[in-house]
Amino acid sequence: KNEVEQSPQNLTAQEGEFITINCSYSVGISALHWLQQHPGGGIVSLFMLSSGKKKHGRLIATINIQEKHSSLHITASHPRDSAVYICAVYDFGNEKLTFGTGTRLTIIP
């Protein structure tokens, strides 16, 4: 079993739909990072969070440390949101960084 699991692996939705991508982890962490990788390969950091909730534009990220779970939500999805979304967990004490396998999101106009 991977230490970081993402679901779903693939998600196709219509423009305007509310999107949820999940990340569950089995290790102790110090922080969790959500990344977006565009079809061309470029990676953009979306959020770094260690508790609670963060919001940036149409993107919302939440984390529940007790349940070892984080979600990334996209409101009013748009075709330009089509990308692979990757979560990564940090264990600063052990200097370990582990990535999930990513969720491929496709938004259809």
Place this chain on the structure above:
Amino acid sequence: DSGVTQTPKHLITATGQRVTLRCSPRSGDLSVYWYQQSLDQGLQFLIQYYNGEERAKGNILERFSAQQFPDLHSELNLSSLELGDSALYFCASSVNVQGETQYFGPGTRLLVL
């Protein structure tokens, strides 16, 4: 544009060869991270440098080495290349050591033939 630059963008080489990938962090960022993304392994953390010193080590092979120079740019050296080393190599930078948002470079695509 993240402010992180990587050169070269593409590199094609043969097995057994050695290559050097270069990364310039964002102005003011002291930490540089190297990542490898291959088709079968996904993203993997290789190594982190902070202000010239190695800070954390991930799944970096012994054939690979890195360093960060006084001007804070970093180089990743890959030697005795194998077909399986073909991948996208990203560097990222952040202001401090940990807990900071990382800014990713565009990556170097390495193809080993």
